[in-house]
Amino acid sequence: MLLEEVVSAMDVTNTNREGAGIPLMVNSNVIRNNQTPPPSFPSVNGAATYLSETTSYLTSCFPAISDDVPGGPDAPEKMVLASEELREPLLRNNGGPPSTVSGSFTATTNAPRIREEITRITEGDHAQNNASSVQSDETRTPGISMFQGLVDRVRKTMHGSSDDIGWLQRDPEMPPVEDGTERFNSILENIGHGIHVLPTSVVYLLVPGLFSNHGPLYFTTTKATFSKMGLTCHIAKIHSEASVEKNARELKEYIEEIYWGSKKRVLLLGHSKGGVDSAAALSIYWPELKDKVAGLALAQSPYGGSPIASDIMREGQIGDYFNVRKLMEILICKVIKGDLQSLEDLTYEKRREFLKKHHLPKELPVVSFHTEANISPTVLATLSRVAHAELPTFPPLSSNQAATVLPVVVPLGATLAACAQLLQSRYSEKSDGLVTCRDAEVPGSVVVRPKRKLDHAWMVYSSTNDDPLEPDASQVCEALLTLVVEVGLRKKHYLSVKEE
Template structure:
């Protein structure tokens, strides 16, 4: 509405400017015609007077010459000389007359121009004043348009900030050409129950590679318990030594090298389990280097991975919102300066980057894929705890005589040191924020819909687990609580499902 008013004012101003300009042109033209008219009249009168005076003077000189020739008949040469002198005098008279006429005309023109310039001075002043008014009005209109543009830009930034990622969450489900997912939660529960009862079916014919997620270099306990759990069962398990704060493409290249090294070193295919950004990195490696890794990878499990993106990263780095440049500078300082990482590690998890990447790189169809996602609890008790309990084992402690480190529970408990991570409350608050703002269920960082990879088997546990639960095992378990599940057992159940899916597809 404001834009239409400014446009109407500017158009009205332009029309008034055109009308007054035409009036000034018309007035100037009429004045010029009047000046020329008066000049022609005066010049005609002056020329007539000068011509009459010239004729009279010429007649008198001719009469005198005739009288002199009739009285002087005795000397013809003298008469001829007298006539020549009279002719030259006549020429001089004509030249004097012409010069006088030019002087009169020049003085006349100067006088007339001076008079009419004096008459035109008020008109020139009016024209200058009107031009100044128009220039001032145009300047004020320009400033008004600038203020309006700034206001519209500010309002647009506020609207974009408030709107957030409402149109992007779950875009994988509505994108054309995406394969549907299949629910495998029931089979996962069966396998998990069997594992808790001592039924371990995970074969040793594969190499198991655990891929950590973003900021995993800051957590020394990341996947440590899971690796030790698999190693105790005699399985070849490794944690990928990658820079978790690097870009997705960089980590995809490093994982490709790591997988080929494990494959050629052991002669066994590799099972991949990636948590958070680690799952995105692993999927990128399979997508970009599908030809090289086709026969070397047996399956991929994405655990709480933002394959479609995450609203947390998008809301932080979205361009065009309020304080977008300031927020980006803060994140660049935290990631690039303090952690020595790459800002693209966070950028690659935004919806814009994920749409671009998924559209350009497709996952291979011959590799079984499982998508695991959970929902964090937002109960007041979880928010009030402000901690996540984990443990760190200290294998460098001296061994006492007669101590069996593998079977002595007391010795194992003595080497476990509790570690407090203040992330449970943060995950609960973040999950509550996403639920109130977007109405989406999440584990605190990744929404459930964004964690589902098209064409994969989806596993949704009944228990409420936050984003960090799957990579840290509980420090103390209640043996009477049958619902207490260890993260290591859940990882084993996921990998067992991958093995079954691979066998079904090969048959």
């Protein structure tokens, strides 16, 4: 009864003060359970003193907590620790007699109940925070992953074959090359003056490159020139759109057939992929061919790989964005009945894989030749003769009349000039339009680096703007093979001196 009067007096006193709306709550359960009632106060000042002392004591039990409480996974541990510190002074005598505060306040506490309540609250908050964090991560991660994947793909596309071009020169396991340009120019000058020194004791085999089966004039001018000089010359009849290993096996059989029929060794000149096929045949089957082959010349061959083939066949490159790979697959597999592996074998990955297993023999004379395409506007009018077409006549011609033949020309020069410009702009690399100069240099070979601007098709097809004062393709081939013969004689002399 006295307590109710005190509380009523306090409410009346604090009516005009700020915060009077916060009532003083009394735990009626304590009285209802016959526990020790709160002490009586003779006046309002006594009650105020009691509240002040109680507040001071409770405040001392709490640790100092700043407003910016850190979140994250450590927050629940800190909160539990704070609850332990809070509970420590109050529950130190848990299970013992009640503690006395200020001589007039007696309180009883239930430690397990308080601990469970605090732990439940903190764990609930922690679970809620984790759920929010997981939901946030699930919302944010797909967007970030998609954006990062797009950035990586663009970077991969822009980078292209930058790290692959010229890898043969950077590989410490590859033998160095020897510059034979000066000697080549001297031989070419002698040929221009009518001095021909190619021996008749060997058979010359010209190995064509990709799509050669669909160009009837591929290497025909060179073969005709060699035949006029009394040299035995053949053009290898292989499926140019087949894989490198398949063509290597066919060339091995071709060489053995020529040797068995003529008892003469074979001197090979391969253009473009034909040079890669020839080198593969000699690398794989050298024990069977070492007594049947006199040497090898590679003209504009992607021995290290081609950025054009890599950019078409690689994922994330132009072959994906413009469907070039699909178009090449339709062209090679459906139209000309070839194998897409023929193009894939010219990528940097496949060339690395092959050259790790198979190397050209050291005793084989090898000459490699590369050129740089002309990218000036005048080349746009260049046309290459790839075939002949006979016009039908009415009435039919008699036996002594010749049919009218027209050359079939295509703008190969303009196309290769555009490709060379693309490689120059993207990779800052000189090329003949399809093969960069650095990728055409065969390790351990004698390299020819002419200053004359020649595209990739000039070696096998004549063009409409050929300069009559300049050596033609057959003379260049003759000079290359002559250099191979000289390199072979030098190697033979060196090996004989070494044996002695």
